Amino acid sequence: METINSISYPIYFNNSLAELANFIKAGNYTKFFILIDEFTGEHCLPIVQKHLGEDAVYDLIEVAAGEENKNIDFCIGIWKMLIDFGADRNSLLINLGGGVITDMGGFAASTYKRGIDFVHVPTTLLSQVDASVGGKTGIDLDSIKNIIGTFTQPKAVFMEHSFISTLPARQVLSGVAEMLKHGLIADADYWNKLKEADFTQPSADLVHRSVEIKNDIVIEDPKEKGVRKALNFGHTIGHAVETWSLDNDKNHLTHGEAIAIGMICEAWLSWKKNGLSEANLNEIVSTFRSLYPAYKISADCHKDLFILMQKDKKNNGNNINCTLLTAIGKCSIDHICTEEELCNSLNYYSS
Ligand code: NAD
Ligand code: ZN
Numbered sequence: 001m002e003t004i005n006s007i008s009y010p011i012y013f014n015n016s017l018a019e020l021a022n023f024i025k026a027g028n029y030t031k032f033f034i035l036i037d038e039f040t041g042e043h044c045l046p047i048v049q050k051h052l053g054e055d056a057v058y059d060l061i062e063v064a065a066g067e068e069n070k071n072i073d074f075c076i077g078i079w080k081m082l083i084d085f086g087a088d089r090n091s092l093l094i095n096l097g098g099g100v101i102t103d104m105g106g107f108a109a110s111t112y113k114r115g116i117d118f119v120h121v122p123t124t125l126l127s128q129v130d131a132s133v134g135g136k137t138g139i140d141l142d143s144i145k146n147i148i149g150t151f152t153q154p155k156a157v158f159m160e161h162s163f164i165s166t167l168p169a170r171q172v173l174s175g176v177a178e179m180l181k182h183g184l185i186a187d188a189d190y191w192n193k194l195k196e197a198d199f200t201q202p203s204a205d206l207v208h209r210s211v212e213i214k215n216d217i218v219i220e221d222p223k224e225k226g227v228r229k230a231l232n233f234g235h236t237i238g239h240a241v242e243t244w245s246l247d248n249d250k251n252h253l254t255h256g257e258a259i260a261i262g263m264i265c266e267a268w269l270s271w272k273k274n275g276l277s278e279a280n281l282n283e284i285v286s287t288f289r290s291l292y293p294a295y296k297i298s299a300d301c302h303k304d305l306f307i308l309m310q311k312d313k314k315n316n317g318n319n320i321n322c323t324l325l326t327a328i329g330k331c332s333i334d335h336i337c338t339e340e341e342l343c344n345s346l347n348y349y350s351s
Contacts, residue, residue, distance in 0.1 A: 001013040001014055001204060001205070001208050002208075004208075004211060004212060004215055006133060006134075006153070006157070006215050006218070006219065007135065007153050007218065007219055007222055008153050009153055009154055009155055009156050009157065010156050010157075011133065011156070011157040011159060011211060011215065012156065012157070012158050012159060013159050013161075013204070013208060016121075016158040016159050016160050017047065017048060017050075017051035017121075017158060017160055018051055019156075019158060020048070020051065020052075020094070020119070020121060020156075020158045021051050021052050021053065021056075023119065023155075023156055023158075024052070024056075024092065027092060027117070027155075028090075029090055029091055029092040029117070030088050030090040030091055031058070031059070031085070031086065031087060031088070031091045031092075032058045032091065032092040032093070032094060033058060033059050033060070033061055033081075033082065033085065033087065033091065033092070033093050033094065034048070034058055034059075034060050034061070034094045034096050035061045035062075035063070035078065035093060035094065035095050035096060035097065035101055035105040035108075036060060036061070036062050036063075036096050036097060036101070037062065037063055037064060037065035037066075037097055037098075037100070037101060038062065038064065038065055039065050040065075040096050040097040040098070040101065040123050041060070041062055043123070043163070043166040044096055044097075044121070044123045044160075044163050044166075045060075045096060047160070047162070047163075048094075048096060048121065059081075059085045061078055061081045061082070061085075063077060063078065063101070063104070065097075065100070066100065067100055067140070067246060067252075067255070068246060069100070070100045070103060070104050070139050070140050071139055071140055071141065072139060072141065072148070074104060074139075075104055075107060075108050075139055078104070078105070078108040079108060079111075079112055082108070082112055087112065087113075087116065088113070089113050089114075089116060090116075091116050091117070092116070092117045092118065092119065092155075093105055093108070093109040093116060093117070093118040093119075094118070094119055094121060095109075095118060095119070095120045095121065095154075096121045096123060097121075097122075097123050097124075097127070098122070098123055098124035098126060098127045098131070098171075099122075099124065099126055099127040099130070099131030099132075099255065101123075101127075102120045102122055102127050102131050102132045102137075103131060103136070103137055103138050103139070103146070103149070104137075104138075104139055105118060105120075105137075106118055106120070106135075106136075106137030106138075106150075106152060106154065107137040107138050107139055107148070107149055107150060109137075109152075110137050110150045110152035111150065115152065117155045118152075118154055118155065119154050119155050119156045119157065119158065120132040120154050120156075120157045120158070121157075121158045121160065122157065122159065122163075123160075123163040123167075124163075124164075124167055124171055124174070124175060125164050125167065125171070125172050125174070125175025125176065125179075125202065125207070126171070126174050126175035126177075126178055126255060126256060127175075128159050128161075128164075128175070128207055128211070129175055129178050129179050129182070129207055129210035129211055129214065130175070130178040130210075130214060132154070132157045132159075133157060133211055133214050133215055133218065134214060134215075134218035134222075134228075135151050135152055135153040135154070135218070135222060136149060136151060137149050137150050137151075137152055138150070143243050143246070143247055143308070144243070144308075144311050144312075144313075145239050145242065145243055146313065147311075147313055151222065151223055153222075159207070159211070161204040161207060164201065164202075165201070169200060170254060170257075171254065172199070172200065172201070172202070173199060173254075173256060173257070173291060173292065174254035174255055174256030174257060175202075175256060176194075176199050176202060176256065176291065177234075177255075177256030177257070177259050177260045177263070177288075177291075177292070178210070178256060178259070179194055179202065179206065179207075179210045180194055180260075180263075180287065180288075181231070181233055181234055181259065181263060182209075182210045182213040182214060183213075183328070183329065184233060184263070184267075184284065184325060184328060184329070184331070185213075185230045185231070185233050185323070185325070185329075185330075185331045186213050186216075186217070186230070186329060186330075186331075187209075187213055187329055188327075188328045188329030188330075189329075190209055190210075190213070191328055191329060193206065194206065195287060199291065214231065217230055217231060218231075226333065227333070229314070229321075229323055229333040229334065230323055230331050230333060231323075232314055232322075232323045232333075233263065233266060233322075233323040233324075233325065233331055234259040234260070234262035234263035234265075234266050235259055235262055235314070235323075236262065236266065236309055236312060236314060236320060236321065236322045236323075236337070237261065237262040237265045237266060237305070237309070237322075237342065237345065237346070238255075238258045238259030238260075238261060238262025238263070239258070239259075239262070239308070239309075239312060240305045240306075240308035240309045240312070241253065241258045241261050241262060241295075241297065241305065242255060242258030242259070243308050244301060244304060244305055244308060245258060245295075253295065256292075257292050257293075257295070260288045260291070260292045261292075261295060261297075261349055263284070263288060264284070264285050264288050264289070264348075264349050265342075265345035265346055265348065265349050266322050266323070266324060266325075266345065267280075267281055267284045267285060267325060268281065268285075268344075268345045268348040268349075269322060269324055269335070269337060269341060269342075269345050270324040270325040270326070270331075272341070272344075272345075273324060273335060273337075273341070274324040274325065274326055274332065274335065275326050275327075276324070276325045276326060276327060277327070280325070280327060280328050283328070284325075284328070296350075297346055297349065297350055298350075299343075299347070299350075302342075302343045302346055305342075305346065306339050306342060306343070309342065319336045320336065320337050320338075320339075320342065321333075321334050321335065321336060321337070322335045322337050323335070
């Protein structure tokens, strides 16, 4: 499978961990560090270690897994470990994990000593098809997702498809939601292919196409001034639902489950406001409903969700913006949605 060139770095698909070992050798780094959580330490690190060889010298930095830990306290922990291990400006941080690790590790590296090199080795489907590509780094603060962060590109991304095999089924489906989003906003053929796919273990080809779609968009608009906002389809409502669930629900939603809800609501808004056909709406909604369990969102929480949407970093001023579809495979950005419209879309989801 072809290497994809992103803004300023390669995304490797073939023999990616051998490429990682070559990259480290060629980089002449003073030191390198591998950031893991307990699950990537167990499932992915031994495979990476095999490729790096027995004589590789590095330090491990481990943080506790989970979105609730993607915050400044854990980030300070990473910075302190880098200081304790003597990381200088010519050090490299390898982020081995899902989107929490790639977002937080990217942020920690992009700010440590005004920025050190980092690479991503994404280990969840979601981080392969989405979080590791495009240079957004970040952490959450006071229940606002990704509100603190930087646009900093990694030096390379290494996609190892076999990592998906140890992922819990729920986490695989979380990544599938972003793949379906890529089809909906940019490629109707891809959407049709995905609908036929084995969602328990999406093929490397399907992952590659998703990365291609995301990469084409971010190359055109790295800092999200325009076309990159297409990738926010489902995320205005989805992020609010995700945050609400993190704050209120012990068995909280995954990112993909939340944006699947967001995509149902925003597909309904697309039908209401942006010319999406009823047939397309029904196809989208039945696809998501067949893949993800129904989630109870009572009318009592609509106000809380609206307040969360108002805090979203995607807004301009006081307006709440959504990316809406015009058809399967096509979308348009910057649609202002009122509180009433957003609540009606949540009612549609619950109906
Ligand atoms: P995650 O990083 O929390 O990983 C999910 C779980 O899977 C964790 O418990 C993790 O330890 C475990 N895990 C990871 N790899 C594994 C493997 N190979 N085998 C077994 N278990 C494994 O979640 P995620 O869904 O990967 O990422 C979600 C995060 O990504 C969110 O914070 C979201 O905001 C962010 N994100 C960022 C961007 C971006 O452009 N920067 C895009 C999309 C999402
Ligand atoms: Zn997302």
